[in-house]
Each structure stands twice: as C-alpha cells, then as structure tokens.
Amino acid sequence: MDSNALASTTTLSPVLLTLIGVGAIALLLFLIIRVRLHAFFALIIVSILTAIAAGIDVQELIGTLVGPFGRTLGNVALLIGFGAVLGRMVEVSGGANVLANRLLEVFGERRAPFALSVASLCFGFPIFLDAGFIVMLPIIYSVARRLGGGILRYALPSTGAFLVMHALVPPHPGPVAASGLIGADVGMVLVVSLLVGLPTWYLVGYRLALLLANRHPSFAVPDLLGQPDAATENAPAFSTVLLVLVLPLVLIFLNTGLTTLAADGLIAGEGVWFHTLVFIGNTPIALLITTLLAMYLLVIRRTQGPVGERLERLVDEGLGPVCSIILITGAGGMFGGVLTATGIGTALSNGLDALGLPVILSAFLIAIIMRVAQGSATVAATTAAGLMAPAVAAHPGLEGFALACIVVAIAAGSITFSHVNDSGFWLVSRFLGISVKVALKTWTVIGTAVGFLSFALVWLLFSLVV
DSSP: OOHHHHHHTOOSOHHHHHHHHHHHHHHHHHHHHTSOOOHHHHHHHHHHHHHHHTTOOHHHHHHHHHHHHHHHHHHHHHHHHHHHHHHHHHHHTTHHHHHHHHHHHHHOGGGHHHHHHHHHHHHTTTSOHHHHHHHHHHHHHHHHHHHOSOTHHHHHHHHHHHHHHHHHSTTSHHHHHHHHHHTOOHHHHHHHHHHHHHHHIIIIIIIIHHHHHHTOTTOOOOOSSOSOOOOOTTOOOHHHHHHHHHHHHHHHHHHHHHHHHHHTTSSOOOSHHHHHHHHHTSHHHHHHHHHHHHIIIIIGGGOOSOOHHHHHHHHHHHHGGGHHHHHHHHHHHHHHHHHHHTTHHHHHHHHHHHHTOOHHHHHHHHHHHHHHHHOOHHHHHHHHHHHHHHHHHTOTTOOTHHHHHHHHHHHHHHTSSOOTTOHHHHHHHHHHTOOHHHHIIIIIHHHHHHHHHHHHHHHHHHHHHO
C-alpha cells in the first residue's frame, strides 16, 4: 500500500495532524512510564489509535500497521539474532577471558584500565551492553582485587567502551533499527559510527571514565559473583577470538568499499566476483558467515561427544533475551509507518522546519527526549527514527553518507541522560556496589558525554557532505 496515497487522501489540517501526533507521543510515554505497559504493546496500541484518529479507513488499517512492522523486522531481525548468538558463543567459550588476559599481557598492569577498555571495545561489537558487562565482570573483579585502586578504576573504562559500541555501532539494535527506518545503508552507518565512535571512546569512554573513577577510589570490589571465573581448560586461542570479532567488520567493509568504488566508476560493478563479494559483505550474510564459523571454532571443535544438543542450547540462550528487543523494534517501525502514512510525520517535520532547526539536530534532540522519557536507548532510537523518517525523505539531497550521519546522530541522542528508568543504570550500579548518586555522577555522565561528543563529531562530518 502506498503511504503517499494514504497521506494525500487525509482531509485533516496540518495543525490537527500535528496535535494528533503530539498526543500520540504523549500517550505512548504515559503508557510506558506511568502505566508501566511493555513498550511492545504500548507502541502497537498507540499505532492503532493514531491511525484511527488520523482517518485511516478500517479496511486499510491492518495493511497500514503490518506493512511497516514487517519491513522493519526484515531489516533488523537477522542482524540482532545473528549478533546475539555470536555473542553467546564467544561468552561461553571463554573467549572474553582469553582476549582480556592477552591485552593485560601486552599493555602491562599499570595500563590495566586501558587494556580492559580495549577488550570491552572489541567484545562489545557483537555483544549487547548488558551481556557484555556481565561477561566482563569476573575479569574486572579479578584485576581490581589483584591491582587495587577501587573497582571503578577498572569498571568505568570498560563500561564506557560498551556504551560507545552499544549506542553507535551496528549490529546493535538502536542503530540497526534507525538505519532501516531512515533508509540508510547499514554498512555505511558502520563506517560513520566507527569514525565517530573511536575518538569518542578514547576521549570519553576511557579518559573521562578514568578521571571520574579517580574521584571515587574508595569503592571496594563487591562480593557478588564470588571469585572471578578462571579461563576454561579448553579455551580458544587469542587469534581465534580475534578472527571471530574482526571477520564481520572485514566482510561489511568489503561490501561498502566495493559498492562505493563501483558507484564512483573506479571499478566495474559487474561480474560474478563482484556480486559474490558484495553479497557476502551484506551485514546479515556477514554475520551469518561469522556465526557459522564461530559455531565450528568455538563449539564444535572444542566439544567432546555429541555437539548438536549443545549448539541448540547455545542458540536458544542467545536468541531468548533479544526476542523482546526485536519485537519492540518492529513495533517502533509500525508506529513510524503510521506517522508517515497518515501525514502526521510530514506535519511534524514541517513544524521542525518552521523552527529553523537542521534536520540532523532535530533528530538528535528527539532521540534525547525519548531517552529521558522512557529509558530504553533502543526504543528512543527507533521512535526518533520513525518520527524523523518523513522529514529526511522530504530532503532529496540526503542520501548515502549523509543518511548514515543522521542515523548516528539519532543513536547518539538515544544514549544520553541515563537515569532510574533505564535498566542499564540499575544493572551497572548494583553490580559495582555504588549508590544512585554516584551512578548519576559516573555512569550517567559518561553516557551523556558519549552522546554529545559523538553528535558533535557526526555533525561535523555531515556538514562536510551536505
């Protein structure tokens, strides 16, 4: 169904459409924050009510809702699913311990915070923040007990790295969902997110985190997990873990590089070799290849006896926790699709244009508002992308690199101002044994600084191409 056709038949005025849009957002926030309704149900209910209020015919209602839901899931479900399974296998194989121990050997004990931050940066590519933080905790505890200086000296640089990767870099759900809704190439988003994310990690995720940790040196290592887990006797080699983490990056970069060179006429975009390399470099295929390789290197080759049941259990354990994220992402796509189909998105974008705000700044600010209001970075990025999609589509000059910059700006806004409605806030503060006040002075400050610095850098890149 053509959303433009739907929008053109809407007889409501732009002012009324804007009021419906504002009311829809307010209702969404009320249901999530006050009623504590799960974001998946809240997004679907508000999408239905918004479509009806804006005049969508009952016969067209299901198509208006299900269409964008399915398109969004088609873009993100594979990425999130493969990324979750890959992360689970790296976790249970002892790969995290191998990676961190080797980095400590290379950098030395004096630079242990930097080594742990680097390990978290690498490990945070395929693994979501919550899971990655839990996996790194035994290593952080062990290093802190051995070297002293307080738990925050080693934990904050690690969490700062996870924040950067989780907020900005595909295949994490926020940037992936925003890419699908905005229409940006995920490979290009990966390039932009790394250009922005690496300096942001060093200046904020590591340097600022270390500075804040030194202001709170008195926190001892909590005794929540007992003694840190030792590396398994059959732990994978460092080169194996590194291969599993780097391979998807290489394949995705291969796709992006070849596509860009062909578009610029520097190589012929024809032939079996070209299409094959571009195919395997598509983000879902790259992650599928890497996940299958990880199954062999980290599970099959290291398991004595029947391996089928173990693989099935690992896959189930990896997919289970992300099912909610996938459904929320699809529901966010539904909400954005309704805003587009009804013309509400266009009315809202026109209102932003009337304020004279650049589209990339509007995207960043909307993501911040959604983050502060409901806590989830994924929901914030998804909702902000849905709201901004019509405004972005109304600017014909926005494509390629510029679209990727807008996606990263949305992702940057979605990680700011974490507080008591964010599950990550409680996860980190409880496992580090710190109070709410200290968490606000450390975890919240780091996440907010990550968001603002990465936005400043991506706006600079955006200004160079637009």
